[in-house]
Each structure stands twice: as C-alpha cells, then as structure tokens.
Amino acid sequence: MSLDYKLKISIPFENNNQAEIAGNSLRPDPILKADEMTVDFSTDNEKLICYFQGVSDRVIRVAVSNVLDNIKTIIECIEQFEG
Amino acid sequence: MAFLSTKFPSFDKTIFISLLVDVDQHTLEEVKTKLIEGNKDYDFAFFNTNYIISKEHLLNGIHRAMINYKNGSAKSKTLNTEIILNMSPVSNIMEALKRFGIDSSKESANLLCVKVIDDDESLEDINNTLITNLGVSKDQNVELTDDFLLKSVDVAKFKKLYKLNDAKYNDKKPLQNQLTRLAIGACLLRGT
Amino acid sequence: MTVDLDKFKKPGKDYYLALGLEGSANKLGVGVIKHNLGQLSSENRAEVLSNVRDTYITPPGEGFLPRDTARHHRNWVVRIIKKSLVDAGIKGTDLDCICFTQGPGMGAPLQSVVIAARTLSQLWKLPLIGVNHCVGHIEMGREITGANNPVVLYVSGGNTQIIAYSRQRYRIFGETLDIAIGNCLDRFARVLKISNDPAPGYNIEQMAKKGKHLVTLPYTVKGMDLSMAGILSYIEVLAKDLFSSNPKKNKNLIDEESGELITPEDLCYSLQESLFSMLVEITERAMAHVQSNQVLIVGGVGSNERLQEMMELMVNERKNGSIHATDERFCIDNGIMIAHAGLLSYRMGQINDLKDTVCTQRFRTDEVFVSWRDD
Amino acid sequence: MDVVSQGAEAVVFVTTSHPYCSQPAVENDKYIIKYRPSKKYRHPKIDAQITKNRTVGEVRFMNKLEKLGINSPSVISADYVNGIIWMEFIGDGLPNGDISSVKNYLWYLEKNDDDDGCVSDEVQSMLVAVGRLIGELHANDMIHGDLTSSNILLNGKEPYLIDFGLSSISSLAEDKAVDIYVLERAIESTHSVFADSYNKWLLKGYVQGNKKSKEVLARLEEVRLRGRKRSMLG
Amino acid sequence: MNSPIAEYSSPDINKTLTAGDGPHSTNGKTTQISEFVTKAGGEDRDKPTEASDSQLGQLRAKITSLQDNINVFLTQRMKQVKDEGDIERRILDDGVDEDSD
Numbered sequence: 001m002s003l004d005y006k007l008k009i010s011i012p013f014e015n016n017n018q019a020e021i022a023g024n025s026l027r028p029d030p031i032l033k034a035d036e037m038t039v040d041f042s043t044d045n046e047k048l049i050c051y052f053q054g055v056s057d058r059v060i061r062v063a064v065s066n067v068l069d070n071i072k073t074i075i076e077c078i079e080q081f082e083g
Numbered sequence: 084m085a086f087l088s089t090k091f092p093s094f095d096k097t098i099f100i101s102l103l104v105d106v107d108q109h110t111l112e113e114v115k116t117k118l119i120e121g122n123k124d125y126d127f128a129f130f131n132t133n134y135i136i137s138k139e140h141l142l143n144g145i146h147r148a149m150i151n152y153k154n155g156s157a158k159s160k161t162l163n164t165e166i167i168l169n170m171s172p173v174s175n176i177m178e179a180l181k182r183f184g185i186d187s188s189k190e191s192a193n194l195l196c197v198k199v200i201d202d203d204e205s206l207e208d209i210n211n212t213l214i215t216n217l218g219v220s221k222d223q224n225v226e227l228t229d230d231f232l233l234k235s236v237d238v239a240k241f242k243k244l245y246k247l248n249d250a251k252y253n254d255k256k257p258l259q260n261q262l263t264r265l266a267i268g269a270c271l272l273r274g275t
Numbered sequence: 276m277t278v279d280l281d282k283f284k285k286p287g288k289d290y291y292l293a294l295g296l297e298g299s300a301n302k303l304g305v306g307v308i309k310h311n312l313g314q315l316s317s318e319n320r321a322e323v324l325s326n327v328r329d330t331y332i333t334p335p336g337e338g339f340l341p342r343d344t345a346r347h348h349r350n351w352v353v354r355i356i357k358k359s360l361v362d363a364g365i366k367g368t369d370l371d372c373i374c375f376t377q378g379p380g381m382g383a384p385l386q387s388v389v390i391a392a393r394t395l396s397q398l399w400k401l402p403l404i405g406v407n408h409c410v411g412h413i414e415m416g417r418e419i420t421g422a423n424n425p426v427v428l429y430v431s432g433g434n435t436q437i438i439a440y441s442r443q444r445y446r447i448f449g450e451t452l453d454i455a456i457g458n459c460l461d462r463f464a465r466v467l468k469i470s471n472d473p474a475p476g477y478n479i480e481q482m483a484k485k486g487k488h489l490v491t492l493p494y495t496v497k498g499m500d501l502s503m504a505g506i507l508s509y510i511e512v513l514a515k516d517l518f519s520s521n522p523k524k525n526k527n528l529i530d531e532e533s534g535e536l537i538t539p540e541d542l543c544y545s546l547q548e549s550l551f552s553m554l555v556e557i558t559e560r561a562m563a564h565v566q567s568n569q570v571l572i573v574g575g576v577g578s579n580e581r582l583q584e585m586m587e588l589m590v591n592e593r594k595n596g597s598i599h600a601t602d603e604r605f606c607i608d609n610g611i612m613i614a615h616a617g618l619l620s621y622r623m624g625q626i627n628d629l630k631d632t633v634c635t636q637r638f639r640t641d642e643v644f645v646s647w648r649d650d
Numbered sequence: 651m652d653v654v655s656q657g658a659e660a661v662v663f664v665t666t667s668h669p670y671c672s673q674p675a676v677e678n679d680k681y682i683i684k685y686r687p688s689k690k691y692r693h694p695k696i697d698a699q700i701t702k703n704r705t706v707g708e709v710r711f712m713n714k715l716e717k718l719g720i721n722s723p724s725v726i727s728a729d730y731v732n733g734i735i736w737m738e739f740i741g742d743g744l745p746n747g748d749i750s751s752v753k754n755y756l757w758y759l760e761k762n763d764d765d766d767g768c769v770s771d772e773v774q775s776m777l778v779a780v781g782r783l784i785g786e787l788h789a790n791d792m793i794h795g796d797l798t799s800s801n802i803l804l805n806g807k808e809p810y811l812i813d814f815g816l817s818s819i820s821s822l823a824e825d826k827a828v829d830i831y832v833l834e835r836a837i838e839s840t841h842s843v844f845a846d847s848y849n850k851w852l853l854k855g856y857v858q859g860n861k862k863s864k865e866v867l868a869r870l871e872e873v874r875l876r877g878r879k880r881s882m883l884g
Numbered sequence: 885m886n887s888p889i890a891e892y893s894s895p896d897i898n899k900t901l902t903a904g905d906g907p908h909s910t911n912g913k914t915t916q917i918s919e920f921v922t923k924a925g926g927e928d929r930d931k932p933t934e935a936s937d938s939q940l941g942q943l944r945a946k947i948t949s950l951q952d953n954i955n956v957f958l959t960q961r962m963k964q965v966k967d968e969g970d971i972e973r974r975i976l977d978d979g980v981d982e983d984s985d
Contacts, residue, residue: 005893008890011947012888014940024629028393028630057961060958068947075944077398091670142670147727156731250717251718253719264725268709272713275709275730331930334926343921346930351930354933441839446842497828498798548696552693556659588689
C-alpha cells in the first residue's frame with residue numbers, strides 16, 4: 001500500500017531548543033498501525049515539523065490528534081517549568 | 084465365653100461386641116419382635132455377618148455413629164440404628180437394616196451384637212444376660228476374628244453392595260485389607 | 276542488605292530528591308520524595324515532601340474509558356506537578372531524577388503522562404527512570420510500614436496478586452485467573468448504580484457496613500490463585516433480579532434465618548465477605564508456602580477496613596504474625612510510590628534513555644530486576 | 651500427638667493412636683490427623699460451608715484415588731462438621747529431619763549438594779514419576795486444585811499425592827491445564843534456579859501418564875499466555 | 885508571531901489548513917469529553933487550563949484551533965469516502981443491500 005495521504009504540520013516555538021525538546025519527547029513512542037503509516041519529527045530553526053504519511057485519511061486523523069494533544073502538554077510544561 | 088471390648092481414644096464409652104453363631108430362625112424372629120417392642124434387654128445393634136468384611140470395618144461404623152451423635156448430625160433415632168446405618172454405603176435406613184440387621188430369612192444365621200456402654204458396667208454381666216435372654220448356648224458365643232468375617236462374606240455380593248467392581252486391586256496386598264479400606268471409604272461418604 | 280546505594284551520589288550533596296509521576300489508571304498522582312545517604316532503615320526513613328493526586332471520576336453506572344482518562348491526565352498534569360513542587364518547597368532543578376510509571380496500565384493515560392516526564396527531563400537536564408507500577412506499590416508499602424520481607428497482597432482495580440520476594444525479583448505466587456478484585460467491585464457498583472465518588476469500592480464498603488444477612492455466593496480458590504468472574508456474574512444476576520426497575524421483574528430474595536428481605540447493603544456485605552475470604556485464604560497459603568509471617572497489603576482495595584480486619588484476624592492466629600497496611604495516601608495509586616521506587620533504581624544506576632521510555636500496558640512484576648535488594 | 655505441619659488451611663498431626671482400631675489394614679503404625687480449624691476471619695456461615703465442603707471433598711477424592719490405585723494416603727475416618735480427617739501416614743524423613751516432600755527434598759539438595767546434584771538423573775526420574783502420577787490423575791478426570799512441590803510426598807522413591815481440599819472432577823482440558831499451570835508457577839517460585847528443567851521433566855512424565863495429554867498441553871500454552879496478559883492493567 | 889500551519893496532500897486534493905482568525909481557546913470542539921459521560925449526568929471538570937497571553941500560551945490555543953480544523957476536515961473527508969463508497973456499492977450491487985460493515 002502506498003502512503004498517499006500526507007499531512008505536514010509546522011509548529012513555531014520560541015526557539016530551536018524548545019522545538020528540539022518537543023521532537024525528542026514525541027519521537028520514542030511507536031506508531032500504532034506502523035504498516036499503514038509513518039510519522040516523522042524534525043526541526044527547522046524554531047519550528048517543529050511533524051510529517052504524517054498514511055494509506056488513508058482515517059489512519060492519519062487518529063495519529064495527528066494524539067500528537068497535537070501531546071504537543072500541547074509539552075508546550076504547557078515548557079511554559080510553566082522552563083528555566 | 085467370648086466377647087470383645089474396646090475404647091476409642093476420643094470417647095469415654097466402652098464398645099462391647101459379642102458374636103453368636105448359628106442362631107436359629109425362631110430366636111432371630113423373636114429378637115426382632117423384642118426390638119420393635121423396645122424391650123430394654125435388647126438394647127443392642129444387631130448385625131448379620133454377610134457384609135462385614137473386617138473388625139476395622141465394623142469399628143469404623145461404630146466410631147462414625149458416635150461422632151455423628153456427638154455432632155448432632157445423626158440421621159437415626161437411636162445410636163444402635165445409627166451404627167447400622169453407618170455400616171451401609173447408602174443413606175436409606177430400611178435398606179441398611181435389611182442388609183446389615185438381623186437376617187431371619189434362613190434356618191440359622193450369625194448374630195453380631197454391639198453395644199456402647201458406660202465405663203462402670205460389667206461386660207461379663209452384659210454378655211451373660213444377652214446369652215440368657217436369647218436362650219442360646221454358650222458354645223455359640225465365639226470370638227470375633229477377621230478370618231471368621233472374611234469367610235462369612237460373599238465377596239461378589241460385598242463388592243456389588245459397596246460398588247467396588249470397578250476398583251483396581253493390587254495382587255500383592257491382602258484382598259481383605261483392600262476391601263476394608265474401600266468399604267470404609269464408601270461408608271464415610273454415605274450421604275455426603 | 277549489603278547493597279551500596281550511594282555509588283552514584285553527587286559530590287557535596289547528602290540527600291537525593293526524586294519526582295514521581297503516576298497515571299496508569301484513573302488517578303493522576305505526582306509526588307516528591309527525599310532519601311538521605313545510606314541504607315533506608317527505621318532511623319533513616321524516606322521523607323515524603325509532597326503527594327498530590329487528582330482522580331478522574333465518572334457518573335454512577337459508568338466505567339472510565341482510556342480516552343477520557345488520558346484527557347483528564349493531560350489537562351491536569353502540569354497543574355498537579357506544579358502543586359507538588361510548591362508543596363515540597365523545591366524547584367525542578369533541585370531534583371536528582373524524574374520517575375514515571377512505565378506500566379502496567381492503560382496505554383493512553385500512561386502515554387499522556389510520560390510526555391510530560393520526558394519534557395521535564397530535558398528542561399531540567401535530569402535522568403528518567405521508568406518504574407513498574409506494582410513494584411512502586413510494594414516498595415512504598417515496605418518503606419511506610421517497615422515490613423522488611425513480607426508476603427504482599429496487591430489488590431487494585433486492575434491487579435490481584437500475591438507476591439513474595441526471592442532472589443532479586445518480586446515473584447508472583449498467586450493471582451486472579453480472570454478479573455481483578457477492584458474491577459469486580461467496580462462492575463458490581465455499576466449494576467447497583469453506586470456512586471463512583473470518591474471511588475465505587477469505597478461506597479460499597481460503606482454500604483457493606485450496614486449489611487446484616489449473608490447471601491451464599493460461589494467461592495473459587497485454586498491453589499494460590501483465585502477466580503472472581505463467577506461470583507460477579509452470579510451476584511449481578513441476583514442484583515438485577517432484586518432491584519430491577521421493571522416492577523414485574525422484581526424478585527424478592529429472603530434471608531432464610533430471619534425471614535427478612537435481602538437489601539442492596541446485604542449484597543455489598545456478602546460480596547465483600549466472600550471475596551475477602553478468598554483473598555485472605557490465598558494470602559495465608561502463600562505465607563505458609565514461603566514460611567513468612569508478615570503480610571503487606573497494597574493497592575487501592577487495600578485501604579478497605581474490613582479486608583484489613585480480616586487479614587489481621589488471620590495473621591493473629593499465626594505465630595509472630597504481623598500485618599502491615601498503608602492508608603489511602605499510599606494505598607491508592609499515587610506519584611510518591613513511583614518517586615520512591617524510581618529513586619531506589621536511580622541510586623543503583625538504573626536509568627532509562629529517552630528511547631527506552633515507551634510505556635507498556637503489560638509489565639509483569641517479576642520482570643523487574645530488584646537491584647537494590649540482595650537479601 | 652505431634653504437629654507435622656501447620657499449613658494455611660489445616661494443621662497436620664502425627665499420632666500412634668488409631669481412632670478406633672488396634673490392628674488396622676494399613677502398613678504404617680503411625681497415623682495422620684488433618685484438622686481444618688475454623689477461621690475467625692471468615693463469616694461463620696462461609697466458614698462452616700468451606701470446612702465441610704473441603705473435608706468431604708478431600709475424603710471423596712482420596713476414596714476415588716484408592717479405588718483407582720493412584721498413590722495417595724488411605725482414609726481412616728472423618729468428622730466433617732469439625733473438619734477432621736484421619737488418614738494413613740505416608741513418607742519418610744530426610745536426613746535433616748524434614749518430611750520427605752518433593753519441596754523439602756529439592757531444597758535439601760539445593761543446600762547440601764552442588765548444582766549437578768540438583769539436576770541429577772535421580773532427580774529427573776523422580777520428577778518424571780511425579781509428572782506421570784499427575785498424568786494418571788488427569789487421565790481419570792481428577793483435578794488436584796493445589797499442586798505444589800509440598801503437596802507431593804516421597805515414600806522411598808514413590809511419589810504420593812496429598813492435600814485434596816481444593817480438588818474437583820472435570821474432563822475439561824482447561825481445568826487440567828490450569829492444574830498444571832498452578833504447579834509450574836509453584837515450581838518457578840519455589841525452585842526458581844532449576845525450574846525450567848524441573849518443569850520440563852514433570853511434563854515429560856505427564857505425557858507418559860496421560861494418553862490424552864495433547865489437548866491439555868495445547869491448552870496449557872493458552873493458559874500461560876493468559877497469565878502473562880493478565881498483568882495488563884495497573 | 886507565527887502560527888502553526890498544516891499542509892495536506894492526497895491523490896485528489898491539496899489543502900493548507902490554518903488555525904483561522906480566532907479568537908483561539910484551549911477548549912477545543914473536537915477534544916471534549918466523551919458524550920456518554922455528559923449524557924449520564926457527569927460534568928466535565930477536566931477542561932484544559934486557559935491560555936496565557938504569552939507566546940507559548942497563544943501557541944497552545946492556536947494549535948487547539950488548528951487541531952479542530954484538521955479533525956473536522958479529515959472527518960469530513962472520511963465521511964465523503966464512505967458516502968462515495970456507499971453510492972458505488974449501491975450501483976454495483978444494484979439495490980442488493982449487503983451488510984458489509
């Protein structure tokens with residue numbers, strides 16, 4: 001099956017360090033249905049780039065919403081506890 | 084003069100057992116009648132010897148009856164009947180009396196007399212009175228032995244009654260011992 | 276114990292501080308613990324600096340779904356961590372390590388919490404320690420009660436196990452063959468629409484205190500294992516028959532001795548009496564088996580007073596028997612136990628790389644190498 | 651009357667006095683009294699019910715074993731209300747004075763012998779015989795319910811089963827598999843170092859004793875898997 | 885300040901999704917508690933903390949809006965696929981209503 005459905009999300013943090021922290025926190029968890037989709041996290045300066053590729057809109061939807069939920073937790077953590 | 088007496092470690096009573104052989108039909112009928120009348124002189128548990136495989140088998144029945152009486156879990160009105168019931172693998176009292184009680188169906192039969200007595204009673208007096216009351220000769224009063232019991236039992240009928248036909252028997256061990264063990268097991272499980 | 280717990284101490288610092296994050300079921304807990312250098316002993320106890328908890332509570336008759344439970348944890352975790360630090364009077368950077376529940380538990384809630392742990396670890400540059408939830412209960416119970424080497428009865432919503440230590444593992448001697456005790460109580464509570472606030476098991480316990488008549492229920496013990504599914508389905512049918520909203524279906528059940536009607540309170544009482552008898556029985560079996568005379572009860576159901584009372588009656592009849600139980604601060608899932616067990620790991624040099632911080636729903640108690648004990 | 655063991659459920663005494671017969675048809679002149687005391691922690695109704703059920707169940711099971719000629723002690727008497735069973739004495743003492751249960755024997759080896767001694771041919775043939783005995787039990791649809799290394803006694807080299815308070819009758823592969831699983835786990839927790847070998851030998855014997863072991867062993871796989879799955883929730 | 889943005893592509897369309905014009909809040913439409921809880925009389929006491937005015941606080945609110953938009957968009961797409969599939973199946977099966985789900 002080809003991963004024809006793609007979604008690239010760009011999250012602008014305050015700086016590269018924050019974006020790196022977010023990527024590192026998200027990366028360890030394995031993707032459910034790994035045979036039907038991939039998720040890749042990278043940074044571009046202060047931006048965190050989350051790239052989802054899947055066989056259908058359905059598989060992407062669940063993964064995206066969960067990742068965004070996690071990013072919100074990470075942001076709240078950084079905001080409250082940085083420095 | 085021959086009778087057995089024994090005591091059980093956990094009871095204060097003495098067990099009296101006396102065997103009378105070849106008691107004639109008439110006497111046996113009379114004992115039955117007196118029993119039904121409730122005659123105090125006949126306050127024994129009377130057995131035939133067709134289905135008692137060993138003394139241990141008999142003693143287990145007596146012991147169990149006494150335990151049941153103590154626990155208030157006895158199923159019969161008198162200890163004597165309870166003893167007879169506890170020799171049987173089935174719970175029906177009439178059935179137990181038929182198999183184990185006085186057998187007056189033949190011209191003569193053995194009569195085994197069992198009584199649980201208080202310590203201060205004289206065993207000899209009891210035995211003498213029993214023989215006198217029944218009008219049997221002292222020669223008919225013989226010692227109860229396991230050999231005697233084994234000979235008076237029809238093993239095929241015994242196995243049928245205790246449902247032991249499918250049991251696995253070990254040729255190296257005495258059959259009487261094995262039947263004793265199995266029969267006691269069956270008696271202990273009656274009504275459970 | 277001859278294990279050296281201070282091989283990794285920081286120069287010039289004579290204590291350790293650990294943060295613990297727990298979220299394997301419907302409780303979110305965060306706590307800070309302090310160990311001084313040296314062996315833990317009656318003279319050198321671990322110190323609880325803070326222990327904060329928030330529970331996701333569902334309406335009567337409803338269980339908690341992973342999705343909503345994860346949402347609860349996610350939306351509360353930062354506030355609870357903040358409160359825990361304030362209560363402890365410390366800054367994040369004062370800590371030595373961050374400990375989190377790695378399993379067993381519900382996947383989504385576990386994951387929603389570990390995300391915070393990973394972020395904090397990077398912000399404060401602290402190592403992460405993944406902790407087995409059950410080992411957390413055991414170590415905290417041992418520490419709080421001083422029970423040195425007890426047989427542990429672990430009873431909670433998801434677990435029912437009899438555990439004893441042997442050769443650096445907490446080994447499972449007996450466990451449920453089907454559902455967990457807490458699950459059994461919760462599901463019964465749902466049938467009777469008993470409130471989930473503060474917890475269904477707590478409300479069953481209060482109702483059971485008013486119960487008078489014992490209804491005979493199935494009793495299934497197999498060796499040191501037990502089964503509860505049969506009891507549950509039996510009493511569910513009874514309860515549905517008795518208290519059906521359809522009056523035509525209402526069947527009354529009468530107590531044989533008194534002739535009185537069986538009430539919901541009687542059912543709660545009967546259920547507790549039967550289930551707890553089984554638990555105490557298998558605990559006693561395990562004690563006899565490993566020749567131990569100490570019992571430690573941990574897990575949420577462990578705070579039930581009747582269970583503790585029955586266990587005490589059992590233990591009192593054994594030579595030199597002693598029973599140890601903690602109150603609901605430590606019995607019910609909490610972050611402090613994760614901090615404590617995690618700190619023991621940390622002091623032995625067992626830490627997790629970021630890539631090894633994935634949570635797992637299945638994580639057996641006996642998988643953990645108990646490096647901090649060698650008795 | 652001396653206490654032999656104080657188990658969780660019962661106190662076991664040894665005595666030289668038979669409850670009712672001076673020359674019983676058993677080989678040993680010592681007897682065992684197994685007493686299930688009332689448990690204060692249980693509701694009296696539950697307590698009476700359990701005491702009676704377990705005592706009756708045990709006698710019934712032992713009687714069945716006797717009939718089948720499967721090694722186990724012979725029943726001498728019983729008092730169901732008070733939870734007492736009198737039975738034949740089985741076993742001999744180990745050099746250290748402990749009762750010759752499989753557990754004590756293996757522990758004795760662990761303490762006094764080297765590793766080779768713990769997994770010697772003798773130990774293997776003993777455990778194979780134990781497995782065979784359990785196989786025979788299951789071949790007759792009898793479930794022990796509480797198999798542990800302490801519930802198997804050695805009379806010379808012959809293993810004997812004891813402790814049938816949790817026994818049941820069942821032809822289901824599931825029940826037999828759980829029975830074995832309980833033993834496997836007991837071996838793992840009690841004899842952890844050599845558990846793998848011990849369990850392997852037990853199963854080897856089991857297959858010899860139970861001709862219909864295939865279905866049971868398949869089921870055992872499932873039961874083991876379920877055991878691991880059960881730790882899913884915290 | 886930059887906003888989070890998502891680029892969607894599939895064999896049939898490409899689309900850019902944004903957080904929209906606001907106002908933004910952390911209380912997203914598509915991240916509410918399960919319906920059955922509120923139906924059973926439960927209240928939602930687990931709403932996220934409100935966003936602060938800081939850049940990160942605003943980012944969190946904007947992500948919530950973006951998340952809503954993505955969820956709505958993808959759900960719509962999934963429904964469409966299903967509807968189209970259903971129509972196709974109906975035509976192919978010529979009125980035979982087979983319960984294939």
